[in-house]
Amino acid sequence: MTDFSGLIDGYKRFKTGGWQRQRARWAELADGQNPKVMVIACSDSRVDPTQIFDTSPGEMFVVRNVANLVPPFETNPGYHGVSAALEFAVTQLEIPEIVVLGHQACGGCGAALSKRFEHAPKGAGGFISDWIQLLDEARERVVAEHGEGEAAIRALELEAVKVSMVNLRTFPCIPQRESAGKLRIHGAYFAIADGMLHVLNTGTGQFEPR
Structure with missing residues (x-):
């Protein structure tokens, strides 16, 4: 180790x-630097975008956090790390593609499903609880359809990618560039056990293996 x-x-x-x-x-x-792709991925040690996509230095602008989440556009006071990175990538580096990368066995999605940190104090799970509240609406949909077993975890992992893609488009700079043909957004999911990458088909809403 x-x-x-x-x-x-x-x-x-x-x-x-x-x-x-x-x-x-x-x-x-x-x-x-002049990267052409921004990847928003999970902090999980098993899911390194540079390994998964076999890239060289300087090719990807990467942001990693618990459950590969993008918060919605907000202007309230605070430390908006993901928003700052996104703003820099899109408006300053003018990156033409963004990939939201989810993954199998995501601890953040598992915690969102179980709500095991719901009443934890800050420093003992409370920060995690606040962060993964971004998945609350998706969790409700998933539980209604799948309950809270293994199928629900996988479903929420996929939903987390879609939630982040929706939240990306709340940033004014994103739809502006999309409508001008200057930016494309992709969703993907990496299955750790078999190494398979699944890419979101925006037409069908399904993740398809590559």
Whole structure:
């Protein structure tokens, strides 16, 4: 199991291996970034977008959080980390594509379904509870159809992707660029057990394996 000293060892391998092989690329990136895709993914250690999509440095602008969620556009005071990253990617980097990436066995979606942090104090689950309230409406739909078993967890994981896609479009800069043909939004789901990527067909509302 990797600890901090293991990370340092990994860095040394990277510096003498991957960094050296792409030295010209790293020199280019030192002058700025120009990614063509933003990926909104879960913080889960098993779901690294750069691994799943086999990308090189500088190709993706990545935001990761519990359950790959995008909050709706809000202007109330506070620290809006996801919103700031989204704003920067779309209005400053002018990224033309956004991918919301959900995944199998998502702990955040599981917690949203079970509501196990519902009354927890801040610092002991309360922050998680507040965050995953973004899935409350989706949870109600899922429970009404599937109950609260394994099928419900999978259904909520898929719904979480759709919720984030809906919330993306509450940011004024998103529909403006979509209508101008400058931005496309995609939904995807990674199944950890079999390594299969499922992509949302916006016409049917179904996730289809690739």
